[in-house]
Amino acid sequence: MKILLTGSTGFLGSHLLEKLVDLNHSVICLKRESSSLKRVEHLNNRATWVDIETTDFNKIFLSNKIDCIVHCATDYGRKKIDPFQTIEANLILPLKLLHASTLTPKKDLPVFINTDTVLDKRINHYSLSKDQFVDWLKTYSEKTIVLNLAIEHFYGPMDDESKFTSFIIRELIDNKKKVIDLSEGKQKRDFIYIDDVVEAFIALMDNLNNFNKSFYHFEVGSNDLVTIKEFVKLVKRLCKNKNTELNFGALPYRTNEVMLSKTDTAFLRSIGWSPKVSLENGLKQTIKTEIASYK
Numbered sequence: 001m002k003i004l005l006t007g008s009t010g011f012l013g014s015h016l017l018e019k020l021v022d023l024n025h026s027v028i029c030l031k032r033e034s035s036s037l038k039r040v041e042h043l044n045n046r047a048t049w050v051d052i053e054t055t056d057f058n059k060i061f062l063s064n065k066i067d068c069i070v071h072c073a074t075d076y077g078r079k080k081i082d083p084f085q086t087i088e089a090n091l092i093l094p095l096k097l098l099h100a101s102t103l104t105p106k107k108d109l110p111v112f113i114n115t116d117t118v119l120d121k122r123i124n125h126y127s128l129s130k131d132q133f134v135d136w137l138k139t140y141s142e143k144t145i146v147l148n149l150a151i152e153h154f155y156g157p158m159d160d161e162s163k164f165t166s167f168i169i170r171e172l173i174d175n176k177k178k179v180i181d182l183s184e185g186k187q188k189r190d191f192i193y194i195d196d197v198v199e200a201f202i203a204l205m206d207n208l209n210n211f212n213k214s215f216y217h218f219e220v221g222s223n224d225l226v227t228i229k230e231f232v233k234l235v236k237r238l239c240k241n242k243n244t245e246l247n248f249g250a251l252p253y254r255t256n257e258v259m260l261s262k263t264d265t266a267f268l269r270s271i272g273w274s275p276k277v278s279l280e281n282g283l284k285q286t287i288k289t290e291i292a293s294y295k
Contacts, residue, residue, distance in 0.1 A: 001205070002026045002065055004110070006093065007072030008047070011159050012115065012197065014039035016072060019198050021046040028064065030055070030073070030097075039158050052093070057100035066110040068205060069097060074115065076126050078162045083125035090129035095136050102143045109144040111208055112137065113201065116150040118219065118263065122256040141215035147204055152221035152263055156194030156282065157289035165191070168232055169283075172239040173290055181250035185229030188260045190221040193282035196275040203273040210271075221263030222275045231279075238283050 003020060007013035008029035017040060020027050027047040029040075033054075037044070050060070060066070075089035094114065101110050114137055121131035137146045155165040171177055200220045226234075229248055236246065265273075277285075 001067040002028070004028045004030065004060065004064075004066050004069045004097070005047075005072065006030045006070070006097070007074060007115075009035040009037060009040055010072060010074065011039070011156075012074075012154070012194065013072035014043075014158065015156070015194050015198050016070065016201055017043055017047060019202060023202070028060070028066075057096055058103060061101050061104040061106075061110070065106065066101070067108075068111045068113060068208070069101060070113045070115075070201065071097070072115050074126075076160070076162060077124055077129075083129070086125045087129050090126065091133045091136075094133055098136065098140050102140060111145040111147065111211070112140070113147045113204065114149065116148050118150045118152055118221075118261055120256055120258055123254070123258075138215045141213065143213065145208070145211045145213055146215045147211070148215065148217045149200065149204070150217065150219045150263075151197055151200075152190040152192050152219070152261065154192050154194055154197045154220075155286060157286050159194075159286070165231075168235050169239070169287060169290060172236050172241045172244060173287060175239070175241050175243055177244050179245045179247050180232075181247045182232065183228070183251045183253050184249045185227055185232060186259065187228050187253070187257060188225040189228060189231065190223065190225055190261055190263055191231060191279050191282075192220065192222045192275055193277035193279075193285075196220075196222070196277055199276075200268055200273050203268060203271050207271050218267055219263035219265060220268065221265060222279070223263060223265060224279065225260075225262070226279065234280065235283060235287075238280070238287055 003025050005027050008017045009031050029047045029049050030052050033051045071094045073089055075086040077086035098112055117127055117130050119127035121128045159166045197220055
């Protein structure tokens, strides 16, 4: 297939790109001129790279037979005062792509696969912008196939430094901080390893013939719930950290915090997908890679 991929230099996108080219798909990667290529340097010659700032989206679809658009580009909105960059990445950019893809006179429009979140839209600008784009996807699904993947808390090597999982792993590897202040940690979460997330995308892409023009929603998770407290204590043990005190209860829960996050993976399992990497094994691999990067 010929695939148009956004977010290819990010955590999820880079892992997905590597899998797609290994499967001999032809991939056009949309990126920003300022994007770091650190995660994808070894893939530079195996994909076509296009800068968003200088690209006419309409021409992409007119000059290429795009079979599938995979939207992985994400802005989490962390450490930003205003929401506009987050809205641009999570709503405006994919909406421009979605609209342009439906203008082509070609008979078969590209399937649009969207990376969504399980977070409630009231949590922050990130979750709100993702939720707003889903409404647009439902509108455009009258013209094309839309597959929406709401992903649980995924993690793994080369993850975004601003994410909670990455922060905890790096702080406990460092072994220098005497105390880490945390909430009570009673929230139950479903942590899923990046390789299992990538395989969920591949499973759906291998079954595109099963879908007609409409909006389809899927959830991706391990179905194994652990509390944040259990997760952090496991990371500490695997990092062999004996110096850092985990100060649970020092911080309040955030506004509109979700205390129980559950996923329905029945359809994905029905087409042969299932998570293969346990939380402990996934963390071991992630920690091993992080330690190696310090050397």
